[in-house]
Amino acid sequence: MASSMLSRQLAFSLQKSLWLSAPGCRYVSKTATKTQMEFDYDGPSMKTSVPGPRSQELTKQLGEMQNVGAINFFCNYEESRGNYLVDVDGNRMLDLYTQISSVPIGYNHPALLKLMSNPHNLSTFVNRPALGILPPENFPDKISESLLSVAPSGMSRVQTMACGSCSNENAFKSMFIWYRNKERGHNTPSDKDLSSCMINQAPGCPNLSILSFMGSFHGRTMGCLATTHSKAIHKLDIPSFDWPIARFPRLQYPLEEFTRENLQEESRCLEEVEDLIVKWRQKGKPVAGIVVEPIQAEGGDNHASVDFFRSLRNITRKHGCAFHVDEVQTGGGTTGKFWAHEHWGMDDPADVVSFSKKLLTGGYFQKDELQADKPYRIFNTWMGDPSKNLFLAEVLNVIRRENLLEEVTRSGKALLNGLYELQTQHPDILSRARGQGTFCAVDICDDATRNRILLKTRDKGVILGACGDRSVRFRPSLVFKEYHVHIFLNIFNDVLAQLK
Numbered sequence: 001m002a003s004s005m006l007s008r009q010l011a012f013s014l015q016k017s018l019w020l021s022a023p024g025c026r027y028v029s030k031t032a033t034k035t036q037m038e039f040d041y042d043g044p045s046m047k048t049s050v051p052g053p054r055s056q057e058l059t060k061q062l063g064e065m066q067n068v069g070a071i072n073f074f075c076n077y078e079e080s081r082g083n084y085l086v087d088v089d090g091n092r093m094l095d096l097y098t099q100i101s102s103v104p105i106g107y108n109h110p111a112l113l114k115l116m117s118n119p120h121n122l123s124t125f126v127n128r129p130a131l132g133i134l135p136p137e138n139f140p141d142k143i144s145e146s147l148l149s150v151a152p153s154g155m156s157r158v159q160t161m162a163c164g165s166c167s168n169e170n171a172f173k174s175m176f177i178w179y180r181n182k183e184r185g186h187n188t189p190s191d192k193d194l195s196s197c198m199i200n201q202a203p204g205c206p207n208l209s210i211l212s213f214m215g216s217f218h219g220r221t222m223g224c225l226a227t228t229h230s231k232a233i234h235k236l237d238i239p240s241f242d243w244p245i246a247r248f249p250r251l252q253y254p255l256e257e258f259t260r261e262n263l264q265e266e267s268r269c270l271e272e273v274e275d276l277i278v279k280w281r282q283k284g285k286p287v288a289g290i291v292v293e294p295i296q297a298e299g300g301d302n303h304a305s306v307d308f309f310r311s312l313r314n315i316t317r318k319h320g321c322a323f324h325v326d327e328v329q330t331g332g333g334t335t336g337k338f339w340a341h342e343h344w345g346m347d348d349p350a351d352v353v354s355f356s357k358k359l360l361t362g363g364y365f366q367k368d369e370l371q372a373d374k375p376y377r378i379f380n381t382w383m384g385d386p387s388k389n390l391f392l393a394e395v396l397n398v399i400r401r402e403n404l405l406e407e408v409t410r411s412g413k414a415l416l417n418g419l420y421e422l423q424t425q426h427p428d429i430l431s432r433a434r435g436q437g438t439f440c441a442v443d444i445c446d447d448a449t450r451n452r453i454l455l456k457t458r459d460k461g462v463i464l465g466a467c468g469d470r471s472v473r474f475r476p477s478l479v480f481k482e483y484h485v486h487i488f489l490n491i492f493n494d495v496l497a498q499l500k
Contacts, residue, residue, distance in 0.1 A: 039110055040082030040479075043487055044461025045092040052089025080107035083477060083484055085463060093458065094487060097465040101297070101329050101475035102357040104395045105404070109479075111394050124387045131160065131383040132376075139386060146393040150338050152325075152353045152365050153346070159372075160363040160384030164328035164356035165219030170378050171352045171364040172223050172289070175322040176208055177377060178370045179288035182320070187373040208288040209241065209280050211273065211321070213248035215299030215468075218291060218326055227291055230299035230468075244276035244287060248296055249304045253432045266308045273312065277319050289322035289352075290315075294340035297329040300468020301441030303434055309344050316351075322370065325350040332358025333399060333478050336409040336437035343436065358478075360395065361388035404478040412437040414482045415474060418489040426496045429453075440474040441467065449499070456495045462488055 051059065051073040058074045079086040083106055085095040095103075105111075115121055129136060147158045159174075161167040181187045189204070197204025212218065212227035219225070220234060226241040228234055249266045252258035277287045292312065296302035316323040330340035332355070341349045351370055356362040361384050372378040399405065416435045419442050423430035432443040444450035447470050454464055454472065467473040476484070 039108065040106070041084040041092055044084070044094050044491070045090075046459065046461050047091055048089045050087065050089075050091055050093075050458050052087065052091060054088040058088065077107065082106040082108075083480055091461070093461045093463050094484060094491075095463045096474050096476045096480070096488060097463045098475055098477050100357070100465065101334065102360075103477045104332055104358040104360065105398050106477045106479040109398065111398050112391055115390060115394055121387075121390060124390055128382060128385055128387075130381050131386070132379050132381075136386055139389075142386060142389045142393060146389045146396060147359070147361075147363065147365075149393075149396060152339055152341065152349060154348050155353065155365040155367060157368060157371055158363055158365045159378060160361055160389070161356075162380075162382055162384060163362045164354070165221045165224050166380070167328065167354040167356055167362040167364050168218045168224045168227075168291070168324075168326060169221045171324055171354050171366070172210055172227075172291075173378060174364075174366060174370045174372060175210070175289035175324060175352065176206070177372065178322060179208060179286075180206060181373060207285045209243040209285045210324075211244045211246060211276060211280075211287045211290045213246050213292060213296070215248050215296045215302050216291070216293060216326075217296070217298035218293075218328075230296075242285065244280050246273045246276055248292075248299075248302055249308060251303060251305075253434060262305070266305060266311075270308065270311050270315065273315055274319070277315070277321065287319065287321050289324050291324040291326055293326045294330045294343075295335070295436065295439060297473070298467055300471050301434065301439075301473050302468070303436070306344050309341070310346060313346065313349065322351040323349075324352040324354065326354050328354055328356045328362075329475075330439065331355045333405050333408055334358065334437055334439045334475065336405060336412060338405065340436065340439075360392045361385060399478060402479075407481065408437045408478055411476070411480050411482050411485055412440065414485040415440050415488075418485060422489070422493060422496065425493075429496055429499060435474070438474060438476050438480055441471045444470050444472060446470055452499070453495055456498070457492060460491045460495060462491050 055073040059068050059071055062068050062071070074088045076086045076088050083094055084092050085107065086092050116125070124136070131139065143158065143160070147160070148156065151158065159170065161170060193204040195204065196202060210223075210227055212229065214229045216227060217230040217234075218227045220228070222238070223241075225235055225238055226243050229245060247269045249262070249269050251262045251265065255262065273290070280287050290312065292309075294309070313323055325341050327339055327341065331353075332338065335343065337343055339353065341353070352364055352366045354364040363384060412435060415438055416433060419430070419433035419435075419440065423433050423442060429445050429449065430442050431445075434441055444453060450466060450470050450472060454466060457464055465473045465475060
């Protein structure tokens with residue numbers, strides 16, 4: 001066992017040297033002083049182009065049952081490890097997209113496999129209860145060990161759900177219920193409320209609204225789609241609500257060179273938010289809540305300043321709206337703090353914080369006053385999955401034990417600095433490198449070039465994601481190390497050089 005591990009480490013050292021000495025790459029990155037994780041691979045290994053013949057065969061087979069237009073390739077999850085995703089054709093790729101940012105500590109982490117092998121956990125995996133009516137005995141303890149141990153500031157209540165969309169959908173419902181009870185001055189609906197809601201009429205179905213931002217993505221269910229404004233294909237042909245949409249700041253980069261312009265842009269957006277709140281109140285459709293992402297992800301990795309979010313929070317207080325921070329993609333540590341909104345430095349950052357993806361289960365935290373006032377108001381059959389809370393508790397143990405948030409900060413700095421250097425070398429292709437932690441992105445000169453880069457990079461063994469009109473986004477797991485950054489930068493530099 002010891003000799004096998006030594007051989008593995010020696011092989012890794014040699015492989016890493018080869019990656020870092022690749023032609024044209026030595027100015028991009030240097031060796032990182034990090035050791036290899038025991039469950040990680042040494043580097044990418046490509047046998048075919050992607051998708052390979054086996055993936056193409058399976059795509060054709062599935063295409064007889066489903067729409068397969070979005071499928072990239074089929075995966076061999078049994079062979080995937082750490083930061084590397086293996087496909088069915090045996091290609092091993094460094095994964096900087098991680099299932100749309102939803103893999104917290106890499107593929108097949110030993111700590112999670114150990115949970116699966118524990119016979120005391122079998123019942124949790126085999127039986128999926130209807131949590132709203134028949135939760136298991138240990139559910140309060142598991143919620144405390146997992147979700148409540150990372151609760152946002154000022155929140156001690158959490159509602160589990162299955163996914164990001166249903167988390168936001170039910171968070172919206174909580175805000176509407178809270179707002180109507182506040183209007184009534186009590187939580188007892190009238191007979192007219194009860195009868196009118198059954199035929200989709202006011203006052204039982206009130207004309208309330210949620211304010212959202214252009215470029216946002218909050219999900220694909222009906223209510224969430226009304227607040228999603230990132231791509232037309234998400235919304236096409238689906239009826240929606242008449243809810244207000246404000247502009248989200250479009251900052252100019254480098255930030256230090258456009259301080260005045262960016263301040264003016266954020267001021268215009270905040271002014272528009274207040275104007276829309278007043279306008280929709282006058283239309284008889286008061287804004288019950290505002291929903292915002294700390295970083296607009298799907299819409300193009302759009303950032304705003306700390307002052308912008310603090311001002312937005314103050315606007316919700318001024319106008320009596322709930323403030324919903326959607327951390328479905330930003331939550332879980334990828335920005336260097338467990339919640340992206342922690343960067344704002346506020347004691348009272350939100351009334352509702354939704355989550356999913358890296359937290360393995362969906363749901364939302366809320367203040368006491370937004371707790372549902374009656375049974376079955378916030379309800380569905382499963383309302384989450386206890387096995388995911390079991391996994392999450394262990395993920396949190398790994399994050400703390402291995403100081404992964406500090407690792408994210410180090411790796412993110414290396415990644416962003418590398419992107420800065422590459423955009424200096426390739427100003428005709430790259431621009432606006434930006435990020436927080438490893439939650440990074442860079443713009444490509446046009447959409448067609450971006451798509452070529454994504455495919456060429458994948459064929460060289462690195463998986464990246466797209467967002468917005470022409471951005472490439474980086475969403476590695478929390479076990480993404482500095483030496484992984486250098487492997488990526490060297491491959492990315494090769495791809496960029498070949499475009500010229």
